[in-house]
Amino acid sequence: MNVAQVLAIVLLVAAAVIGIARVVRRSSLGDRAVALDALTAVITCALLIGASQADDGLMLDLAVLFGLMGFLASVTVARFIESRKDDQ
Amino acid sequence: MSDILGSAVEVLSAACFIAGALLALIGTLGLHRLADTRSRMHAATKPATLGVALCALGAALQLSSTSDVTKVVVIVVLQLVTSPIGAHMLGRAVDDK
Numbered sequence: 001m002n003v004a005q006v007l008a009i010v011l012l013v014a015a016a017v018i019g020i021a022r023v024v025r026r027s028s029l030g031d032r033a034v035a036l037d038a039l040t041a042v043i044t045c046a047l048l049i050g051a052s053q054a055d056d057g058l059m060l061d062l063a064v065l066f067g068l069m070g071f072l073a074s075v076t077v078a079r080f081i082e083s084r085k086d087d088q
Numbered sequence: 089m090s091d092i093l094g095s096a097v098e099v100l101s102a103a104c105f106i107a108g109a110l111l112a113l114i115g116t117l118g119l120h121r122l123a124d125t126r127s128r129m130h131a132a133t134k135p136a137t138l139g140v141a142l143c144a145l146g147a148a149l150q151l152s153s154t155s156d157v158t159k160v161v162v163i164v165v166l167q168l169v170t171s172p173i174g175a176h177m178l179g180r181a182v183d184d185k
Contacts, residue, residue: 004102008143011109015135018116030125030182037174038119038132042112044163045135045143049105051156052147060147060159067140067163071170078177085181 005053012046033077040070097149104146111139125182129175136171140164 019042022035044066051059111134118131141164148160 002098002102004105008105008109011106011113015109015113015116018113019119022116022119028125028183030178031119031128033178034125034129034132035116035119037178038112038116038135041132041136041140041167041171042116044140044167045108045112048140048143048147048160048163049109052101052105052150055150055152055156057153057156057159060156060163063163064159064166067166067170070136071166071174074174074178078174078181081181085183 005049008049009046012042012049015042016046029077029081033074033081036077037070037074040066040073044070101146101149104142104149108135108139108142108146111135111142115139126179129179129182133171133175136175137167140167 016039019035019039023032023039027035044063047059047063047066051057051063115131115133115135119128122128122131144160144164148157151157151160
């Protein structure tokens, strides 16, 4: 693993910690959904870097999975917020 | 010659990785710094597209097998298609002040 990959992973871990702090801190549901969306992007980046380091297709499959899951999660939360607004 | 080319590819992919990771860090910092939900979405959706695309380019330059590079292309296309749709739906759903 070369220096650039280690540096990039360190930056991504810092980004993930900051993003998790945003999710955990008291904020609105929409804010949390946005933060989780950013977190899935961070995880996808980390998986891509890991895949290039290991030269391994399995991590790329996981990255595809995370990309899809992030989309489904944000759409689901958006629909949920909309339906809750209609109830009120 | 191929040595020079190989190290140039290495440097390029390293630059892509660091740029993508830096973008992700700036995006999550923006989640804390910006004032309302839609401006935070503006910060959060940049790493979701450009950050992932840069990391994918860096990975594609280093991967050896063609099928792996195809998977990377699938990841980028998927991200480019789904990320605006998700952001659009969230943007419509969040509360208006």
